[in-house]
Amino acid sequence: MTTAQIAMAAGIAEGTLFRVFADKEALISAAIRIAxxxxxVESExxxxxxxxxxxxxxxxxVEILQRRVEGIWQLMAVLGMTVPSDHNTARPSxxxxxxxxxxxxxxxxHRDQLRCEPLPAARLLRMMPFARTHPRISxxxxxxxxxxxxxxLDGIRVRSDLEVADDLGPERSENPQPEGAEVEVTC
Structure with a gap:
């Protein structure tokens, strides 16, 4: 992508870009930092x-997260990036x-309506828009x-809690849950 294309997309003259940014790298760095x-997102x-x-x-x-992820994927595609430049899988930012x-x-x-604590539920919800917008995954x-x-919130199949217990494997079927018993399922 050229600075002329960037200026055209922004609806400004190319020279205007260089009144604000020293060079193309500074412009791209600012765009990445803003993205x-x-x-x-936190304010929304x-x-x-x-x-x-x-x-x-x-x-x-999820609508907020979808907009953010879509914008980031678009920017990364334009810049030819596969991961953010400061990407570190060892710890969350x-x-x-x-x-x-x-x-x-x-x-x-609403924790009384959940099978797990709010934080793991939040992690699960946050992951879904990423998978939903990645072209190779979706x-x-x-x-x-x-x-x-x-x-x-609901899962993808119709089932009772006892059916969930049956799916947990042989170690669970040796100790069947009494009818109507709660089954502990974590996120």
């Missing part, structure tokens, strides 16, 4: 109406932690925010 800045997540029901709050959160905590806060008042079959929330 990965968690503040706008914090602004979700807590008077909405859990499902509606989570749909709003502080920005990811802030977003995760805001999502967990949506689950917190095969062009994009899930809506409501579909993602349905998978996270």
């Amino acid at each position: 990965f800045d968690p503040a706008p 997540l914090a602004g979700i109406d807590r008077d909405l029901g859990l499902r509606a709050q989570l749909i709003a959160a 502080p920005s990811a932690e802030g977003t995760l905590q805001l999502i967990a806060a949506l689950f917190e008042p 095969d062009g079959h994009m899930l809506t925010a409501a579909e993602i929330v349905a998978v996270v």
Whole structure:
């Protein structure tokens, strides 16, 4: 991508770019820094109406995450990147932690409706928009925010808790749960 193309896409003269940025590398670095800045996403997540029901709050959160992920994928594709330049798989970034905590806060008042704690539920919900927007993972079959929330909250098959226990393997079937007993399933 040339600076002329960038200027045209921005609707400004190419010379205007260089009044603000020393060179093309500085411009690209600024674009990457802005794209990965968690503040706008965190502000949107914090602004979700807590008077909405859990499902509606989570749909709003997923829509926010979908927009962010789509924007990042588009930027990375234009720049020919496969991972962010500061990518480190050993530990989550502080920005990811802030977003995760805001999502967990949506689950917190509804913890009695969950099979796991709010934080693991938030991790699961946060992963789904990434998979949904990655072209190699989604095969062009994009899930809506409501579909993602349905998978996270409801699962993908109709079953009773006893059927879940049967699926847990032979060690569980040796100690069958009494009828109507709660089955501990973690996220």
